[in-house]
Amino acid sequence: MLQFPDSYFEDEVRDGFYVPSMIKRAWATAMDVLCEVDRICCKYNIKYYAEWGTLLGAVRHAGFIPWDDDLDIGMMRTDYRKFCEVAPKEFNESFQIFTFNTQKDFHHFLARVVCKNRICFEDEHLRRFHGFPYIAGLDIFVHDNVSNDAMLQEKCEKTAEYVITVADAIGDGRLNKAQETEALRRINNMLHVNCTSIEDKEQERIQLYNVAESVFASFEHEKCMEMTQMMPHSLYGRHLRIPKKFYEKLVRIPFENTTIPVPAGFDAMLKRRYGDYMKLVRNAGGHDYPFYESQKRQLEALMDFKLPEYTYDEKKVVREADPEELSGYRRYLKDYLDNIERQIEEIGHIQDTEVIKEKLVDVQQEVIDMGNLIEKIKGEGTESVRCLEHFCDVIYTMYQGNNADIKAEYDNVRRILEKDIIEKKEVLILVSKASEWKYIENVWKKYKEEQDTEVDVAILPYFYKEYDGSIKKEVNELGNFTTDIGAIDLAQYDIALHHPDIIYIQNPFDNENKAIGIEKKYYSDRLKCCTNKLVYIQSFTLEEFNSSNEREYKNMGCFCTVPGVVNSDEVYVQSENMRNMYIKKLTEFAGKETENIWKDKIYVKPDWMKNEGYNVVKGNGKIKILFYTSISGLMQNSEIAAGKIKNVLDVFKQYSDKIEVIWCVQSLVDTVMEDINRNLSEQINTIRDKYRIEEIGHICSDRDKDILNSCDAYYGDISSVVQEYRNADKPVMIMNYEV
Template identity: 30%
Template sequence: MQFEREFFYDEVRDGFYIPGIMKRAWGAELTILSEVDRICKKYDISYYADGGTLLGAVRDGQFIPWDDDLDIMMLREDYNRFVQVVQQELPEEMSFYSFEVCKEYETFASSVGKAIIGFDAALLRKYQEIPYSLGIDIFVLDALSNDPEDEEYRNTIWELFLEILKFLDKDKKRESFNQALKEIENLFDLHFDKGKKLKPQIYRLLYQLFQEFNEAGGDYLANMPYYAFKGTCKFPRSAFKKTRWIPFHGMQLPIPADYDAILRSEYTDYHKKVRSIGEHDYPCLRAKEKELHDISQGKWDLHYHFSDKDLVHYEIQNFRDLAMSMAEAFTVLQKQLFEYYHEGDIHSCLLGLASMQEKAILFGNAIEQKKGKGTESVSILEQYCDALYHAHEALMAIVELNVNEIDEQGRRNEMHFPMDFSSALQKEMQRTLKKPSYYLKKLNTALKKEFKKQVVFLPHSAKHFESLRPLVDALLEAGDTECKIIPIPYYDRYGDGSLKEMHYEGEDFPKEYEITDYRNYNFATELPDCIVINSPYDQFNPVWMVDPHYFSGELKQYTKKLVYIPWFVTDEINPKEKEDGKAFRIMDYYVNLPGLFHSDLSIVQSEGMKKAYLSKITEFAGKDIRKKMSKKISGAGSCLLGEKEGQGVKEVVSCFRRFLFASNKNLVSKA
């Protein structure tokens, strides 16, 4: 099967985050289904979408966002025909698992899947770059008896089995367990082989019991494990008289014509979206990832592992910092000059004026190299140098006058005040020495205007720029920061982690923004005051990644402050709510990542989600790290994903500006 590459990218649908690796699992499952579909069409065998697959197909025409597997169902007569041909028809990398082919089978659903684990290139391409073993489940529908007494008797037997299954994997010494075991042996006139695993023997016996009334051909069918132990999944046989085909991710999926009866039996109000449904641990990929990790002896590991050093961010000084420090230094030197003057230390005054002029010339040259010629600050520095020169000349004239007077008296001149000259001349000298201070005030204003704090935004996707756009717009409107939007390249990845083709979307960004080409920006030279990212993954997204030069761990070496704003918004998540259980578990894929821990500030969508993030961080890195991260996460981001104005934008802008203009000493507390 072929999919558009965008199909495999992480997305949020119905408020639920779907990681790209889950999309690949869906793609692999659809590829497996295409093989089943081919076999069924070849032998005229009917099958139907089942469970969450049927629900997603009918309701949305695609996978349910929080579903991680693909289910189909067959009537028993169709399934029996399928069993006879499936193994000879499957490609060699696929296997069929069921009671019919495996004596030790321990689950009621049969399955077809890719059995080979690893990085064979051909198999990775065929199965959408999934290196794991993966399959689809086949549930078989058996007949219920039209005679209520038959079903009542079968229910009695099921209750005995339920008592056994309840303690099968826990405590086999319980009296109720042994009593139920003896009753079943008497009922079926058999003896369990205590020298072998008991569970497969019990499951096989139940499997036979499910088929007890198939020959009678009752009016209702059931997915027996669910019907026996949960009372659901009882369907009218008439629902399967006709088959409908509906679109599902690029293929046509067969469903029962009366799908409404099927879905109402299984889910009651199936139009209501409920995330807590599902029988197995979610997501199933976690177990698959561990399996591959163990087989590869740890060489395959796409999970970020936290380190304390990831929270460390060393002080960085850029040209703006140096420029403002230089201007402040000139002010300090000017005050020192007046101290020398009032102390009568003319020698230090002259040396200070010369030194200040030399520094001002070097400073002006540095600004010209950075900003080019014609800047206001360089013009002011030139005037400042003139003022210093005039002060130096005026002071030297007084010194020469004083030297002459001393020479006539035959004494050595030490160029030291106080000297006997008119008060008018003293006032003029003070005015001359104060003149440079006037230009220093103008210089400070000009530097702030020419060297605004520089904020660099690094989106990789034009689509994901929407999460940054409200902040960009607000900063541009305020006009007191320099904003640079630099779209960065990103790569798709093969299933073994190696890179595929590169993508660059700079031409796709909104035309009203000035876009800087990433090839023309030197981070080591610019050292921006702040870098804003919206991709936290670095190398830990198995489906795609930004160019390694833009990993969060690299970027924080070139900026004073690194900020992370997620590209997405999900529904609110309460870790304590059962309904949010899957959403909280899937947070592993967007919280336990380097970008969040490397950043000095992360702005998430709400205070409620901040609590969810911190709960996940506690689970991932411990309580001590939670305390540290609590100061680095803000829940002010309610304007994420494109809100143009309103309270949400104001909160984000206010939070960001407090952080941007805070001194590094107060970096965390004010964020």
């Protein structure tokens, strides 16, 4: 059983794509299935390897492709047969294997291993599988040998096509009795088998599918140089061919929080399939997204009601009336001052000494109350409190029968309190995560520079949820913020008493997130009642998209149609295009009649607000260049790669007074290069050791995302980072090993 940190299940932006918490739970469940498959394969010496998008994800992302949600592995036919035989007896817990032999209406020439064969909301299952109730797992694709004799291979494929066509026609009821009899006779004569007519036509289909698989596996001898996935990638004119030499050796590489075997020849194979496979292509893939959406719809149809979800509340979206200019403790102070002024005016018209003393006692008590209120908010020793203490002394002097200009003293108190407190704008910035501070830092800086504004940064604690939504672990990141921010624990700040003019938030979810939650008293609708303006600032940056990008647009529901966005008075997003996407999504969510509401409240971040760069200190005036070395570049140019890299670094060294080099060596180089090419691996390590000793620049991993994106320009091999630099309008130059 794999272990996942609580943070793994949070929503995350990967390569500009928003990955919701529920997808993370699906990923984790699929990886649990992979862990079980791996255990069985290790026990029985069965070889398997990452296949299709999983292979691409492992190499390019060290995990799932962010916009994909399935897991694929491959096996050769002999290993596949062995696995299908031993797995049912070996599976722990509720794991099951589906093939066309074991699962009704499963018409695929592959195996699917799942955590459970049904949607399950039982506590034990949800606790074990990360709160994911739907059927999830992985597909096992089968590879068969391809004959070196092209004519024999073509005959094999045509025969398999015919058998499958007959099988489906019989299973679907498209053949009459005579046609069925003739087709079976022909297959029996052609393949020397004994297929019979079966009353249950679905069983007859399965009988013929097994014959087709036998045809797939016609060539078992070791002399075959190529292999293929017969159905559907080699039949019907597709003729997929994969050199077996790519798979002669397997190496394990990182995949999310585990490892997965991949063919040592992955670079050449991925190039053959995808061309420039390091280029990010966000296509729709081969199935509905997310895959569990159809299961959810089936469940709702069966239960005849929709599963709970956040819905639009028109009473919360727009303020019913403009808020008062002053509220909270500043309003209390103004009321105190107004009342004291009236009493002082009354004192001026009273002749009776005892009555004057009674009034002075009342005034003094109100002054003391004001001081206590200010100390509660501002602490002791402020100028406002000192002037109130002096005012009390003046009142006492008058009480003793001495003359004093109480009106002049009052005017001075009022001037100081209005200047220092009442007329100052108060701004509260609520943040939970230190990693998101960069998205709101410039807001804080702006208000810090304004003389008439007081800005506070308060850390909003959050908690990780159990599968049932209950609190699993509370988190307070106050200690993760730098001291210059002056952040405080939100428990020290009475929001209702302060009633800030503006509250900025970064967490838009309230409780509408599968992974994290906050205390109910800090939900956006409640915060809105404690301020004149509630503002949400988008705390992530996405690759730009439009509504035709189905997966990106689908996932908008996880961060757009949520309470913090709906309830805020203003919402700031990354671009005009994203503003249009928010408006479109929110209008679909809340109804056409609400479109103008969203147009009025959704804004593009102004330039002064944007500060989404990475916190890497430059300070030396040099241009910072990212030099990227990938496993792909090294494998393609294995004979000359080390010499080229050494020459490049020597050139960089000559210009070290003008440039600072960050050399990123893809983590796969350290993971697999020694197994693939020991000599090249040793050469790269020697060059790196010299680089460190000579202190030409710095070395980082491809997982150090902040450092990767902090440089001014890119040079080196093709990688997923290239697109991010191009998006940021930073110079990009791809290294030519031949020059």
